[in-house]
Amino acid sequence: MNLALTSCFKRAYVNTTPLACIPSNLNILHDQVFFFSLAPYLCQRAIPFSTNALYNLLPLDANLQNTNEDTIMAAFGSLFMPKMALTSFDGQTWQTPKMVPSDSISLHPGAHVLHYSSTCFEGLKAFRQADGSVKIFRMDKNIARLMQSSQLLTLPSFDPEMLAQMIRDTVALFAKDVPEAPGSLYIRPTHFGTEPAIGKAAAPSLQSMLYVLVSPVGDYFAGGDRALRIKLEEDGMRCAPHMGVIKSGGNYASAMRPILEAKAECNADQVLFCPGGDVQETGAANFLLIDGNEIITKALDSTFLHGVTRDSILTLARDLGMQVSERELSVKELLERAAKPGCEAALSGTAAVLTPVGTLIYQGKEHSIGNGGIGQTTLKLRRALNDIQWGRSPDTHGWLTQP
Numbered sequence: 213m214n215l216a217l218t219s220c221f222k223r224a225y226v227n228t229t230p231l232a233c234i235p236s237n238l239n240i241l242h243d244q245v246f247f248f249s250l251a252p253y254l255c256q257r258a259i260p261f262s263t264n265a266l267y268n269l270l271p272l273d274a275n276l277q278n279t280n281e282d283t284i285m286a287a288f289g290s291l292f293m294p295k296m297a298l299t300s301f302d303g304q305t306w307q308t309p310k311m312v313p314s315d316s317i318s319l320h321p322g323a324h325v326l327h328y329s330s331t332c333f334e335g336l337k338a339f340r341q342a343d344g345s346v347k348i349f350r351m352d353k354n355i356a357r358l359m360q361s362s363q364l365l366t367l368p369s370f371d372p373e374m375l376a377q378m379i380r381d382t383v384a385l386f387a388k389d390v391p392e393a394p395g396s397l398y399i400r401p402t403h404f405g406t407e408p409a410i411g412k413a414a415a416p417s418l419q420s421m422l423y424v425l426v427s428p429v430g431d432y433f434a435g436g437d438r439a440l441r442i443k444l445e446e447d448g449m450r451c452a453p454h455m456g457v458i459k460s461g462g463n464y465a466s467a468m469r470p471i472l473e474a475k476a477e478c479n480a481d482q483v484l485f486c487p488g489g490d491v492q493e494t495g496a497a498n499f500l501l502i503d504g505n506e507i508i509t510k511a512l513d514s515t516f517l518h519g520v521t522r523d524s525i526l527t528l529a530r531d532l533g534m535q536v537s538e539r540e541l542s543v544k545e546l547l548e549r550a551a552k553p554g555c556e557a558a559l560s561g562t563a564a565v566l567t568p569v570g571t572l573i574y575q576g577k578e579h580s581i582g583n584g585g586i587g588q589t590t591l592k593l594r595r596a597l598n599d600i601q602w603g604r605s606p607d608t609h610g611w612l613t614q615p
């Protein structure tokens with residue numbers, strides 16, 4: 213018997229949620245992944261999309277005064293382009309990838325992924341350039357990370373060039389629909405075990421599926437936003453220490469309850485996991501402390517996700533002559549430094565880009581970071597990254613790829 217996984221994709225590109233009157237200053241913080249303000253799409257109708265694809269996705273004519281953030285997020289997370297590249301591994305060979313409708317896949321109810329969470333994914337973006345072309349940002353890094361995640365989850369290995377071509381093909385197919393800055397096309401390669409085998413709790417799935425789904429997105433940080441409130445969590449951890457480098461659904465599931473509790477208890481936007489006092493990362497982004505000319509972040513190890521944005525920001529910080537310190541950072545040192553007037557902190561990630569953190573909540577007490585607002589160095593680094601992504605400054609590190 214086959215289980216059609218249509219429900220989670222059901223609202224793909226026919227969304228009936230009314231959305232037209234979202235205030236332009238409304239920004240949205242997703243529980244798990246930072247997604248973005250819809251304002252660039254919905255309130256600046258003059259944005260020169262090369263097609264009106266997005267407007268076809270969103271009904272703009274209804275009265276939307278009462279639309280709340282959850283509704284917007286639900287709608288937003290379900291906006292997908294109608295086709296995706298897909299391939300599967302049958303235990304012997306990978307099928308030739310093909311473009312298929314993105315509103316359903318077929319999966320056996322006994323599929324390994326549904327029982328033993330043999331799944332990993334990636335998140336990267338394609339950007340419309342100042343000259344009108346479209347480029348994909350650091351695709352090689354994200355492919356390498358998906359290959360590593362797959363290997364650590366003992367999923368079948370794949371040829372990185374096969375996935376690169378799937379990404380290029382999918383982006384090329386929707387190149388006309390990639391939003392102008394500050395929007396982008398979010399790319400979600402996903403790999404999971406499909407073998408129908410519920411007796412394989414401790415054995416790998418010999419079959420798997422790999423697809424590349426794309427979704428037009430706006431910018432979480434559209435300007436004028438407040439800095440985030442982050443709760444420091446010393447007791448728990450985001451995920452098992454040996455799983456941190458894997459971008460896998462199980463890790464997000466593991467972090468969800470503490471994040472929801474922090475929201476409910478102290479109106480925190482996110483949790484910064486600091487097991488035993490060691491500052492690691494939040495539920496969906498890396499953490500950077502900026503103290504004057506120094507930028508401090510945890511050194512790479514197996515306990516947390518090695519963010520592509522983290523790497524990009526550190527590279528740009530070095531380019532700008534900043535001192536980059538990749539090392540252990542304790543909660544004690546973080547709080548001491550945060551109390552200094554010029555100190556800043558930010559979260560880095562594909563979706564978050566570089567989002568300022570203004571307040572740390574520790575043992576029930578609030579600690580402002582610097583002046584508690586949006587830091588100037590954070591803005592400068594964010595702009596330096598965005599300028600490369602949108603082709604406004606030279607791609608000196610070779611980070612952009614043609615689809």
Ligand SMILES: Cc1ncc(COP(=O)(O)O)c(C=O)c1O
Pocket residue numbers: 245335493494495496497498517518519520521522560561562563
């Ligand atoms: C747990 C976690 N850490 C860090 C990041 C940042 O990774 P990247 O910069 O590659 O998007 C993410 C991004 O989704 C994440 O989920």
